Amino acid sequence: METAPAIELRGVTKTFQLESGEEVVAVNDVTLTVPQGEFVCVLGPSGHGKSTMLNMIAGFAEPTAGELHSAGAPIDGPDPRRGVVFQRDTLFLWKRVADNIAFGLRARGVPKAERDEIVERYLRIIGLENYGRAWPRQLSGGMRRRVAIAAVFANEPEVLLMDEPFVGLDYARRATLHEVLLELWERSRPTVFFVTHDVDEALALADRILVVVRGQIAMEERIEIARPRSVGDLATDEATELRTRILEHLELGARSA
Amino acid sequence: MADPVSSSATTLARPARRPATRRPATGASYRLRSWAVTTLLALVGVGVVVGIWWLIALGSDPVRIPSPQIVLQALIDDWNEIPALSFIAFQSGGIKQAVGYTAMNVVVGVGIGASIGFVVGALLGRSRLARETLSPALFVMSTVPVLILAPFLTIWFGTARIVQAGLVIVFALVTVAAVTQQATLDVGERYTNYAASLGARRSLLLRAVILPAIVPAAIGGIRVAAAAGWSFATVSELLGGNQGVGKLIQTMQGLSATADIMAAVIALGIVAVLVDAVIRLVGTWVVRWQE
Ligand SMILES: Nc1ncnc2c1ncn2[C@@H]1O[C@H](COP(=O)(O)OP(=O)(O)O)[C@@H](O)[C@H]1O
Numbered sequence: 280m281e282t283a284p285a286i287e288l289r290g291v292t293k294t295f296q297l298e299s300g301e302e303v304v305a306v307n308d309v310t311l312t313v314p315q316g317e318f319v320c321v322l323g324p325s326g327h328g329k330s331t332m333l334n335m336i337a338g339f340a341e342p343t344a345g346e347l348h349s350a351g352a353p354i355d356g357p358d359p360r361r362g363v364v365f366q367r368d369t370l371f372l373w374k375r376v377a378d379n380i381a382f383g384l385r386a387r388g389v390p391k392a393e394r395d396e397i398v399e400r401y402l403r404i405i406g407l408e409n410y411g412r413a414w415p416r417q418l419s420g421g422m423r424r425r426v427a428i429a430a431v432f433a434n435e436p437e438v439l440l441m442d443e444p445f446v447g448l449d450y451a452r453r454a455t456l457h458e459v460l461l462e463l464w465e466r467s468r469p470t471v472f473f474v475t476h477d478v479d480e481a482l483a484l485a486d487r488i489l490v491v492v493r494g495q496i497a498m499e500e501r502i503e504i505a506r507p508r509s510v511g512d513l514a515t516d517e518a519t520e521l522r523t524r525i526l527e528h529l530e531l532g533a534r535s536a
Numbered sequence: 537m538a539d540p541v542s543s544s545a546t547t548l549a550r551p552a553r554r555p556a557t558r559r560p561a562t563g564a565s566y567r568l569r570s571w572a573v574t575t576l577l578a579l580v581g582v583g584v585v586v587g588i589w590w591l592i593a594l595g596s597d598p599v600r601i602p603s604p605q606i607v608l609q610a611l612i613d614d615w616n617e618i619p620a621l622s623f624i625a626f627q628s629g630g631i632k633q634a635v636g637y638t639a640m641n642v643v644v645g646v647g648i649g650a651s652i653g654f655v656v657g658a659l660l661g662r663s664r665l666a667r668e669t670l671s672p673a674l675f676v677m678s679t680v681p682v683l684i685l686a687p688f689l690t691i692w693f694g695t696a697r698i699v700q701a702g703l704v705i706v707f708a709l710v711t712v713a714a715v716t717q718q719a720t721l722d723v724g725e726r727y728t729n730y731a732a733s734l735g736a737r738r739s740l741l742l743r744a745v746i747l748p749a750i751v752p753a754a755i756g757g758i759r760v761a762a763a764a765g766w767s768f769a770t771v772s773e774l775l776g777g778n779q780g781v782g783k784l785i786q787t788m789q790g791l792s793a794t795a796d797i798m799a800a801v802i803a804l805g806i807v808a809v810l811v812d813a814v815i816r817l818v819g820t821w822v823v824r825w826q827e
């Protein structure tokens with residue numbers, strides 16, 4: 280199934296039953312196709328269904344209606360072919376940095392010698408070659424995110440699901456993480472489903488931007504600018520106009536929420 | 537090939553000091569200093585208490601309130617052998633044997649109770665079915681004072697050692713099970729989802745994620761259980777044993793040997809502090825990844 284899309288949603292709806300008995304439609308009849316290797320950024324006001332969508336693609340949650348497929352096969356639970364990076368990183372605090380990066384490899388039975396070699400390589404790429412034996416608590420926020428990204432890339436997923444992974448970092452840290460992420464992405468070219476509420480982040484990274492409002496895809500834009508994108512690349516009239524359009528959609532969505 | 541990304545990342549990483557070289561330099565000396573201060577303060581506290589005790593004893597009948605010197609003398613004289621003890625009670629030896637017997641009941645009792653409690657707690661935390669079936673019964677049981685068990689243990693087992701360790705075991709089991717269950721529930725879906733998305737199966741999830749995540753809480757529970765264990769063990773002996781510090785106290789009370797009672801209690805207290813220190817040391821090492 281070489282040509283099967285990496286992610287495919289057909290009429291996917293997810294409703295939550297609140298304790299009051301009220302129903303919340305988090306994702307509303309979404310149909311979406313993401314071809315292999317595409318970098319998709321999902322923008323949207325908070326509470327509009329982005330994480331719910333990502334969790335279903337990850338296999339953490341089941342849709343109320345509709346179907347999800349990945350590489351031609353139905354999604355029926357978590358799978359190491361689909362790696363996940365969460366908003367607050369989920370590094371294992373009781374594992375040293377190197378063991379955190381090696382966790383997926385260990386889970387999949389990769390032999391120790393090979394594991395060590397891969398870990399070594401990723402530590403170098405993320406610029407933390409001296410931190411392999413450190414505990415996560417000894418790292419700064421930015422360093423921890425780098426480890427979280429390395430941990431998931433080391434597992435060589437075909438699809439990478441990222442849920443607001445860089446929230447709370449300052450501009451410089453975030454720019455560094457974008458570089459690290461794109462560098463790793465260029466090497467293995469996984470399909471990326473990247474949730475953010477930062478328009479500039481989406482513009483810097485995405486092949487395609489989806490704006491999700493009230494559980495539906497309200498807008499879709501392709502970005503053809505070559506990567507890495509400089510600040511100047513994102514200040515052209517075209518980019519500015521695109522940013523304005525996206526912001527208008529977000530604002531509308533936020534107001535009607 | 538020198539790629540711009542990793543080199544810029546390295547530049548950013550450099551200002552932060554490397555943990556490997558930093559820890560021994562400041563960390564160890566800081567810890568040593570804070571340890572020295574803590575110890576000094578503890579010694580001052582002990583000194584104050586002994587001083588007050590000594591002042592009170594000055595104006596009292598030594599049979600009612602023996603002075604520190606008398607108690608120390610009793611501790612030395614009766615450490616290995618109290619003749620009256622083997623005469624009246626069926627207990628041989630002196631304070632050493634009594635303290636050893638009680639301490640062993642506490643250590644082994646807490647060990648057994650905590651081990652079972654840990655497994656029960658983890659099971660209750662992981663399995664909703666187990667939780668919903670057992671929690672109400674366990675809750676009712678936990679409201680019943682553990683001491684109520686003592687007469688039953690005596691009726692069932694007579695003077696067997698299990699009677700003296702029974703309360704310790706039950707209390708450790710209940711305490712450790714309760715904190716472990718909560719900690720297991722607190723691990724949360726985020727961690728288990730993350731592990732699953734990296735390909736971890738059930739056994740690795742339990743071994744490498746759930747287990748280490750709940751260990752800190754369990755260690756806390758063990759410390760609480762051990763601290764209370766001394767009372768439970770001693771009271772069990774008072775209620776119906778023929779050995780240990782509790783029995784020694786009871787026997788010596790009949791002889792008005794206050795100094796021996798105090799000597800035994802102090803010796804037991806010192807052992808309790810040492811045992812707690814060992815648990816704490818081991819615990820700190822096990823969860824050295826924590827803040
Ligand atoms: N487990 C849940 N139970 C009930 N409601 C939920 C649950 N998860 C999400 N929701 C609701 O679904 C909607 C979408 O949430 P979410 O997908 O987290 O939004 P976003 O990621 O865009 O901020 C929100 O209204 C949220 O309250």
Ligand SMILES: [Mg+2]
Pocket residue numbers: 326329330331442
């Ligand atoms: Mg979200």
